[in-house]
Amino acid sequence: MIQLFGKSAELQLEKDVxxxxxxxxxxxxVFLAALSISGMFSLSDAISNWSSTLSENLTVEIxxxxxxxxxxxxxxxVELLAATPGVSAVxxxxxxxxxxLLEPFLGKSSIIAELPIPRLIEVIIEDDSAIDxxxxxxxxxxxxxxxxxxxxxxxxDKMTLLGRTIQLLAAGVMVxxxxxxxxxxxxxxxxxxxxxxxxxxxxxxxxxxxxxxxEQFQNYYSRLTFLGAxxxxxxxxxxxxxxNFLVGxxxxxxxxxxxxxxxGLSALILLPVLVTLLTKYTVRHVVLKNLSQMM
Amino acid sequence: MVRxxxxxxxxxxxxxxxxxxxxxxxxxSFHFLTGPTGAGKSSLLKLxxxxxxxxxxxxxxxxxEVSSLERDDLPGFRRKIGVVYQDFRxxxxxxxxDNVALPLKIAGAKNEQIYQHVAELLEWVGLGNQVDAKPPTxxxxxxxxxxxxxxxxxxxxxxxxxxxxxSMDAEMGLRxxxxxxxxxxxxxxxxxxxxxxxxxxxxxxxxxxxxxxxxSSKAPNTSTETSDETDA
Numbered sequence: 001m002i003q004l005f006g007k008s009a010e011l012q013l014e015k016d017v018x019x020x021x022x023x024x025x026x027x028x029x030v031f032l033a034a035l036s037i038s039g040m041f042s043l044s045d046a047i048s049n050w051s052s053t054l055s056e057n058l059t060v061e062i063x064x065x066x067x068x069x070x071x072x073x074x075x076x077x078v079e080l081l082a083a084t085p086g087v088s089a090v091x092x093x094x095x096x097x098x099x100x101l102l103e104p105f106l107g108k109s110s111i112i113a114e115l116p117i118p119r120l121i122e123v124i125i126e127d128d129s130a131i132d133x134x135x136x137x138x139x140x141x142x143x144x145x146x147x148x149x150x151x152x153x154x155x156x157d158k159m160t161l162l163g164r165t166i167q168l169l170a171a172g173v174m175v176x177x178x179x180x181x182x183x184x185x186x187x188x189x190x191x192x193x194x195x196x197x198x199x200x201x202x203x204x205x206x207x208x209x210x211x212x213x214x215e216q217f218q219n220y221y222s223r224l225t226f227l228g229a230x231x232x233x234x235x236x237x238x239x240x241x242x243x244n245f246l247v248g249x250x251x252x253x254x255x256x257x258x259x260x261x262x263x264g265l266s267a268l269i270l271l272p273v274l275v276t277l278l279t280k281y282t283v284r285h286v287v288l289k290n291l292s293q294m295m
Numbered sequence: 296m297v298r299x300x301x302x303x304x305x306x307x308x309x310x311x312x313x314x315x316x317x318x319x320x321x322x323x324s325f326h327f328l329t330g331p332t333g334a335g336k337s338s339l340l341k342l343x344x345x346x347x348x349x350x351x352x353x354x355x356x357x358x359x360e361v362s363s364l365e366r367d368d369l370p371g372f373r374r375k376i377g378v379v380y381q382d383f384r385x386x387x388x389x390x391x392x393d394n395v396a397l398p399l400k401i402a403g404a405k406n407e408q409i410y411q412h413v414a415e416l417l418e419w420v421g422l423g424n425q426v427d428a429k430p431p432t433x434x435x436x437x438x439x440x441x442x443x444x445x446x447x448x449x450x451x452x453x454x455x456x457x458x459x460x461x462s463m464d465a466e467m468g469l470r471x472x473x474x475x476x477x478x479x480x481x482x483x484x485x486x487x488x489x490x491x492x493x494x495x496x497x498x499x500x501x502x503x504x505x506x507x508x509x510x511s512s513k514a515p516n517t518s519t520e521t522s523d524e525t526d527a
Contacts, residue, residue, distance in 0.1 A: 199386060
């Protein structure tokens with residue numbers, strides 16, 4: 001690993017007490033960043049799933065009316081929907097099935113069967129169908145009094161808004177983590193510059209360019225960052241696996257598991273490299289700026 | 296080679312430590328710089344070593360006026376100057392070999408060339424058996440020789456030495472001065488700052504005498520005057 005980043009042969013930065021705990025801080029920062037990334041990508045996937053599932057699935061509700069023939073209304077509605085271009089499948093949900101859906105909320109009781117329960121029809125529309133749901137709803141209401149098309153849109157909109165808000169918060173955490181990391185690195189480098197000012201002066205006076213000195217700083221701090229980032233990422237991945245296991249065992253279908261997809265996984269794998277690059281260029285900038293103030 | 300014209304120098308907002316310094320050093324000349332403690336010798340050497348800039352006046356080194364140098368020009372100019380510091384300024388964690396090799400390494404020379412030259416030079420200054428020793432294990436005289444070897448490894452055009460014989464006995468001091476003379480014979484311009492008036496007398500080279508920040512051409516208690524090479 002030392003060969004990968006080079007050694008600070010003249011400055012002996014490896015012996016600095018001031019930067020000894022930097023890997024621990026970087027580890028914590030990478031841990032938080034990894035969780036933020038997984039949150040962002042998982043929510044993105046979850047929102048797309050909700051959106052695509054609920055956009056394809058519609059429900060037609062026919063209000064309970066003791067004076068009307070509900071079975072006939074269901075048949076009429078199914079015929080109308082099946083004849084509508086863009087609708088791929090129509091299925092009338094039997095009363096028994098509807099009652100079963102209510103069991104988790106109302107319990108098993110024969111009284112439920114006497115409740116004024118609406119009749120439901122499940123409608124599946126074709127992918128990328130340009131169907132006008134508003135027009136279909138009006139047509140359905142006119143043909144079958146009491147029928148209403150439920151697109152789940154208000155619920156989906158609220159869930160999407162919640163998801164996007166959490167994604168924004170996660171992105172905010174990422175920015176915060178990046179900023180804090182940069183600030184910590186700046187302070188550590190400035191301390192190093194002060195501690196090694198005498199050697200730096202000697203190196204300058206025997207002809208060292210600023211870049212030669214900056215390289216020793218950036219190699220050392222990049223190495224510390226990379227070594228700190230790896231355990232931080234490993235712990236974050238372990239936490240994600242535990243979270244997924246708990247989500248799976250709860251069978252909470254609405255709670256998204258941390259499924260990152262290939263984009264999320266790539267971002268996670270690249271995280272230590274990106275943090276190392278961020279450190280490298282921060283260190284280089286700070287060192288060169290400070291050295292430029294010397295003769 | 297080196298030209299100072301009405302040069303003044305101060306540290307921060309403090310008083311001037313050098314005032315109206317004017318002189319010209321020709322290439323291949325050898326000069327002593329002397330004066331009482333606090334006269335400004337080290338400050339003058341700092342200007343020569345491009346460690347500091349003058350507060351006023353013109354300093355010309357290698358035909359370039361120092362204030363016109365860009366930051367990127369400085370390393371190239373400093374590589375033409377070898378400096379032997381009074382306190383050696385060696386890197387304690389590096390061996391004598393690595394300390395001496397440092398200017399070549401910084402200049403980007405290849406490793407094979409570096410270590411062949413360095414080993415030969417250390418042999419020449421009498422430290423052939425101490426190449427792996429680190430400065431804390433060396434005596435004052437040995438450190439001084441490592442510092443001198445580091446200063447001359449790049450074949451500098453200008454060699455500056457601040458009290459180079461201050462930390463060694465008279466015999467070793469004399470040997471080092473002969474080393475400087477050898478370097479001077481092969482064309483290096485040498486400036487040696489010293490309090491040792493006997494040594495100045497013995498070698499008879501031109502003297503720059505500093506007192507209260509002002510330069511004069513003759514040191515008290517010596518018969519040596521500034522030659523026409525030094526237009527003090």
